[in-house]
Amino acid sequence: MNLFRTPLSILFAALLLVCSPTLAIADEAKADTAQMASATVNLNSASSEELAEKLDGIGVARAEMIVKFRDEHGPFTSVEQLLEIKGIGTATLEKNRDRIQL
Numbered sequence: 001m002n003l004f005r006t007p008l009s010i011l012f013a014a015l016l017l018v019c020s021p022t023l024a025i026a027d028e029a030k031a032d033t034a035q036m037a038s039a040t041v042n043l044n045s046a047s048s049e050e051l052a053e054k055l056d057g058i059g060v061a062r063a064e065m066i067v068k069f070r071d072e073h074g075p076f077t078s079v080e081q082l083l084e085i086k087g088i089g090t091a092t093l094e095k096n097r098d099r100i101q102l
Helices: 002-038 048-054 060-073 079-084 090-099
Strands: none
Touching: 048 060, 060 079, 079 090
16 A cells, blocks of 8 residues: 555645646736736826826826826826826837726
8 A cells, every 4th residue: 555655645746746836827817817907097086196006107296297187188088198298108008008997
């Protein structure tokens, strides 16, 4: 009986080593998806702090400019209106497009 226990133990340990990284990657992907969903931000209601926290390439100063633009021009009607704000270009808009709601 001890002859079978050792090879099976080794086989089980090897399977754990092979499967563990795959499971970890799957868990990481689920966490990234959940984080992305919670990272969406509404341009028409978010505070400058929320905008700076949730949008890549948008710091506090730029986020304050977004809020000021919204206060002066009314609610955003398209995501592309961000391009009217000094310092926000196409690259910044595109990397954040999936996180922005109106």
